Amino acid sequence: MIKVITYGTFDTFHYGHFFLLERAKALGTHLTVCISTDEFNKNQKRKIAKLNFSERVRIIKSLNFVDHIYPEKSWDQKVLDIKNFEINIFAIGDDWKGKFDFLKSYCDVIYLPRTNDVSSTLIRGY
Numbered sequence: 001m002i003k004v005i006t007y008g009t010f011d012t013f014h015y016g017h018f019f020l021l022e023r024a025k026a027l028g029t030h031l032t033v034c035i036s037t038d039e040f041n042k043n044q045k046r047k048i049a050k051l052n053f054s055e056r057v058r059i060i061k062s063l064n065f066v067d068h069i070y071p072e073k074s075w076d077q078k079v080l081d082i083k084n085f086e087i088n089i090f091a092i093g094d095d096w097k098g099k100f101d102f103l104k105s106y107c108d109v110i111y112l113p114r115t116n117d118v119s120s121t122l123i124r125g126y
Contacts, residue, residue, distance in 0.1 A: 002028030004089045005081060007072050009036040011049035013059045016115035023112050024091040025065040032085055033060050034072040044075060082106045
């Protein structure tokens, strides 16, 4: 089994999120999606999501190719998650390119291309 993990807020869910998650799943046989909690967004990311954590979980849970959902509570949890879930591949959008290279000693790191012309920021208008 090849296990893939990704992280995100997934607020104002759109087709770019869908395509990113679909491509992440295609890298392996099991996909874990860690969704930023409201507290993490507010206290560490300094943003307030339009949809609360449980609403965002509900959306991601509806995707039949997502195997496991876990809350993201801290920037620092990634290494522990990779170890605890026995992850083979960390996948994230290429807008983070280079930021997670430190994880390469624990698993493969793949930066997936963003979907052109769509983002939550554009949809929200700021």
